[in-house]
Amino acid sequence: MTLAITPGTTTAVPAVVGADLRVPLVTGERVTYANLDHAASAPCLQEVRDAVDELLPWYASVHRGAGFASQVSTRVYEQARDRVRRFVGAHASDAVVFTRNTTDSLNLLARSVPKNTAVVLFDSEHHAALLPWRGPNVQRVPAPSSSGAAIVALDRALAAAPVGPRLVIVTGASNVTGELWPVAELAKVARRHGARIALDAAQLAPHRPINARELGVDYIVFSGHKIYAPFGAGVLVGRADWLQQAQPYLVGGGATSKVTDHGDRLGVAWSAVPERHEAGSPNVVGVHALAAACEILSRHWEQTIAHEQELLARLQEGLRTIPGFRELAILTDADKVGVVSFTISGFDAGFLAAALSAEYGIGVRDGAFCAHVIVGRLVKQVGSHEERAVRASIGLGTTAEHVDRLVAALRALVTEGPKWTYEQRDGRWVPQDDNRTLPPFLA
Numbered sequence: 001m002t003l004a005i006t007p008g009t010t011t012a013v014p015a016v017v018g019a020d021l022r023v024p025l026v027t028g029e030r031v032t033y034a035n036l037d038h039a040a041s042a043p044c045l046q047e048v049r050d051a052v053d054e055l056l057p058w059y060a061s062v063h064r065g066a067g068f069a070s071q072v073s074t075r076v077y078e079q080a081r082d083r084v085r086r087f088v089g090a091h092a093s094d095a096v097v098f099t100r101n102t103t104d105s106l107n108l109l110a111r112s113v114p115k116n117t118a119v120v121l122f123d124s125e126h127h128a129a130l131l132p133w134r135g136p137n138v139q140r141v142p143a144p145s146s147s148g149a150a151i152v153a154l155d156r157a158l159a160a161a162p163v164g165p166r167l168v169i170v171t172g173a174s175n176v177t178g179e180l181w182p183v184a185e186l187a188k189v190a191r192r193h194g195a196r197i198a199l200d201a202a203q204l205a206p207h208r209p210i211n212a213r214e215l216g217v218d219y220i221v222f223s224g225h226k227i228y229a230p231f232g233a234g235v236l237v238g239r240a241d242w243l244q245q246a247q248p249y250l251v252g253g254g255a256t257s258k259v260t261d262h263g264d265r266l267g268v269a270w271s272a273v274p275e276r277h278e279a280g281s282p283n284v285v286g287v288h289a290l291a292a293a294c295e296i297l298s299r300h301w302e303q304t305i306a307h308e309q310e311l312l313a314r315l316q317e318g319l320r321t322i323p324g325f326r327e328l329a330i331l332t333d334a335d336k337v338g339v340v341s342f343t344i345s346g347f348d349a350g351f352l353a354a355a356l357s358a359e360y361g362i363g364v365r366d367g368a369f370c371a372h373v374i375v376g377r378l379v380k381q382v383g384s385h386e387e388r389a390v391r392a393s394i395g396l397g398t399t400a401e402h403v404d405r406l407v408a409a410l411r412a413l414v415t416e417g418p419k420w421t422y423e424q425r426d427g428r429w430v431p432q433d434d435n436r437t438l439p440p441f442l443a
């Protein structure tokens, strides 16, 4: 097992691939990369890479081959369902459908709900959760300003929802602010109104243990690449009945048990869940990596949470000393995972992100984080005219030095200005005369 104690923190956490990555600066120097963009895509865990390496010699077709390696790969793929089920504390009867990512999982769920299902969600959701639901039966509830207000608002929205099947979608942790939503309480409200509830755990799964049974949620979705397993797999776990009644999400091989030729038409018997929604050759490498990440994270929650909370406190404390810094917040009373989105008055978010990368070797995200509605509202609340912010996000690859470097770099940018010249090209800030060389495999 590879554990790393990061300088300035007291806890040992699973090590990530690329911890020593050196990146070029516009000045020609090289520095260790400070990845403060875990919320977008987390680096691969060393142990996940080891698990993938172990599988690769055995890699072969899944569900399609009599060869021994095919049988091994099929076994790996099928066992991953139980490994994921354990990670989220799902019911034994819950379906585990492997997908490409959270977006894919939510689109699958949206295609599978019975016709006329009333869908209720907060307008602070990520586009992946906000957009798949269309039509008159979708209620977008304005984002509340506290956990208590969220519960009251959901109760009200469900009381007004039409009779029939109902589904609530809620995020576990906001990708904009990192705040933890009161999922168990919202699930109770949903249950009281006869609604099912789906948990978008894309930002929760890397940072906190999840137990579907204790939370009382019906569906959970998340992505491998956000839990340190960037091999193209995601998952939807949850009640099987709607999924079983739905038309297959993708049609093709694997989703069918029998296809017969009736001359003018084909007769198709669709497979049962989960294969029904997994047409095409399954991504066994991605699924194995995802399941391995689930198990590795499960063994280290205490250290992971301590590590991230220590760094989050350091980050917030440092950022609050920067002139003009304003942190975005939705649920002002909630605990949060290591995500801080902010504006700095007088500075464009895109410019700050470009300069942090070019002059300091720091990776952050800028923009509206696929949550345009809420980011637009929050930046206005903090007095900004641009519908953009900077997001720094912490994870297992973050060190105290990364955090300190970000704070020092922002202070220098704000008080002394950039050391390089930047221009806007196609709407993005870029350094002029950018001679940073790409890695040799891209050259």
Ligand SMILES: Cc1ncc(COP(=O)(O)O)c(C=O)c1O
Binding pocket: 039, 040, 101, 102, 103, 104, 126, 128, 129, 171, 173, 174, 175, 200, 202, 203, 223, 225, 370
């Ligand atoms: C809360 C939340 N939901 C859904 C998604 C979509 O995840 P993916 O891009 O892996 O489909 C993201 C990605 O940032 C997210 O943060």
